[in-house]
Amino acid sequence: MIEHHVSDDLxxxxxxxxxxxxxxxxxxxxLALCPPCRAVVRDAEAMGGALLDGEPPEAMSERSPNNVLExxxxxxxxxxxxxxxxGGADRWAGANLPQPLRGYVAxxxxxxxxxxxxxxxxQLVLGTASGPTTARLFHLAxxxxxxxxxxRGLELTLVLQGTYRDECATFARGDVAQLxxxxxxxxxxxxxxxxxxxxxTQAPLRFRSTVMRLIQPxxxx
Amino acid sequence: MLAHALQSWxxxxxxxxxxxxxxxxxxxxxxxAGVQALVANVDSPEALLHAVAARQDRQSFLALFRHFAPxxxxxxxxxxxxxxxxxxxxxxxMFKVWRRAVAFDAAKASAATWVYAIARNAxxxxxxxxRRPEVxxxxxxxxxxxxxxxxxxxxxxxxxxxxxxxLASLPAEQATIVRMSFFLHKxxxxxxxxxxxPLGTVKSRLRLAFGRLRDALHEDRA
Numbered sequence: 297m298i299e300h301h302v303s304d305d306l307x308x309x310x311x312x313x314x315x316x317x318x319x320x321x322x323x324x325x326x327l328a329l330c331p332p333c334r335a336v337v338r339d340a341e342a343m344g345g346a347l348l349d350g351e352p353p354e355a356m357s358e359r360s361p362n363n364v365l366e367x368x369x370x371x372x373x374x375x376x377x378x379x380x381x382x383g384g385a386d387r388w389a390g391a392n393l394p395q396p397l398r399g400y401v402a403x404x405x406x407x408x409x410x411x412x413x414x415x416x417x418x419q420l421v422l423g424t425a426s427g428p429t430t431a432r433l434f435h436l437a438x439x440x441x442x443x444x445x446x447x448r449g450l451e452l453t454l455v456l457q458g459t460y461r462d463e464c465a466t467f468a469r470g471d472v473a474q475l476x477x478x479x480x481x482x483x484x485x486x487x488x489x490x491x492x493x494x495x496x497t498q499a500p501l502r503f504r505s506t507v508m509r510l511i512q513p514x515x516x517x
Numbered sequence: 518m519l520a521h522a523l524q525s526w527x528x529x530x531x532x533x534x535x536x537x538x539x540x541x542x543x544x545x546x547x548x549x550a551g552v553q554a555l556v557a558n559v560d561s562p563e564a565l566l567h568a569v570a571a572r573q574d575r576q577s578f579l580a581l582f583r584h585f586a587p588x589x590x591x592x593x594x595x596x597x598x599x600x601x602x603x604x605x606x607x608x609x610x611m612f613k614v615w616r617r618a619v620a621f622d623a624a625k626a627s628a629a630t631w632v633y634a635i636a637r638n639a640x641x642x643x644x645x646x647x648r649r650p651e652v653x654x655x656x657x658x659x660x661x662x663x664x665x666x667x668x669x670x671x672x673x674x675x676x677x678x679x680x681x682x683x684l685a686s687l688p689a690e691q692a693t694i695v696r697m698s699f700f701l702h703k704x705x706x707x708x709x710x711x712x713x714x715p716l717g718t719v720k721s722r723l724r725l726a727f728g729r730l731r732d733a734l735h736e737d738r739a
Contacts, residue, residue: 305720308727309705312698313637317647324650331662334652338625339731344637344699345630346680346730353587354594357604361582364608365575368615395653425647470660 298330300471302452307333311340317424318431321400322452322472322496328394329470393456397494400424401433416440431496436460439487443508446480449498458491460484562628563621570618578615581628586611589636595700596644606643610636620654627677633699640702676734683733684726691726694719 302310302323309315310323327334393401400422410418416437424431436442438458453473460467462481467473475481485491562584568577586607593603613635621631638649653659687695697708705723709716 304724304727305705308698308723313641313649313702314698314704314707317650321650324652327652328656328658329660331660331664334662338630339734340727341626341634342630342677342680342734343684343695343727343730344633345627346677346684347696347700348585348588348592348633348636349629349677349681350684351588351591354591354600354603356582356586356590356607360586360604360608361579364582364611364615365578367612368573368578372616392658394658395656396650398656398658400650425645427647 298332298470300465300467300473301330301333302326302472303474304336306452306474307336308340311337312344316427316429318422318427318429318496319452321396321422321424321431322454322494325394325397325456325494326454326470326472328396397456400431410435417442429496429498431494434491434493434495436485436491436493438485438490440485440491442483443505444480444482445508447475447477447497449477451475451498452496454494456492456494458489459486460491460493461486563623566614566618566621566628566631567623569615570621581614582611585614585629585632589632592636592700593640596640596702598644606639607636610639613639627680629677637702679733679736680730683730687726687729691722694722695726698723 306315306319306323310320315323327337401420404420404423407423408420410420412418417440418435420433420435422431422433433456436458451474453467453475455467455469455471457469460483462473462483464481465473560580562581565574565577565581568574569581589610590600590603590607593606594600598606610632614632617635621628626634638651641647641649684692684695693712694708697703697711698705703711705719706716708714709719712719
């Protein structure tokens, strides 16, 4: 049972097509796991549908309907090649991850491996369009503690396996933590199981410890 | 403007052939009313999409094309596309409408809403040159919805009208923001900047508009 959802504000921006690729990836992945949020997005898209229906029509070129009918009459090219849905030997490329994330992970793993950035902490930076946000998968060992940090700008974290908790709540598969720069927290992974989470950040994390801040550029968090 | 578009479905004979064919058999007024409803249903964009999906019906597709392509083109022109580019892209959108018609589910969206989503994604692909991550409804890892959805197409047409009315009755300050968001795909922060409003005001106006629309959509379930 998902307890932590995406805010309606973000669902509205997703439905409107106003989010960057990395944030959209996280939200679409949450939607695959969360029927109530899918219902919100469906309702929001109805606003776009009503706007489209109310648009004053602009004449299409004379040839256009026949162009499309000729095109549909041709046999389809190769059956639509899905973005690599099988990602080699890495177990995270398997069916445990919902689409669209699974495709992104498989595609990324065909180009680069996971990177170890600290003991018990690995990351995979996913191949989304370059921009102000980055999507990355974090793999955390059971019981792993992340040093105290806050966030510059918005951070979204979606748990895909295992659980972690911070000072405020516990997060399990499908849950989204939406954090902004007012939150400083110290997440701890449940000791019984490793944790896999997708994080989308607008800016690098801000660690409280000077040592962490110094090594931050080296480890790439 | 919205109310005008709403009416445009009724007087326009989308498929005169089928309509006259049905009228031939009509004898008594009561049956006439029933057939009238049936005809209206056959001509609804949702029914046309089903005809494309089930029988690759070209006439139904042309009716959909006449309604949606010029509106998709107008929508794309608002993004700054010139007429030729918008025309090409609107054709691309209609091509996808044909190819994906089998995936259309009238219980989940009206035809206009479904076409909007395709047009929005085509716009993101073409103008922003990024991918649009979407839920794959056939994915085995998808968590299915356990609640039943209303599934009759008539009720759906009714809902679409209610959404139109709800949108048409929004205060201008909310309507502007809905349009900037859903039609120009601006983030809430960009809208706030352009209108010189606090971000919180943009979000709350959009939430108010969305609340009204949801009330209209779910009136029957209240």
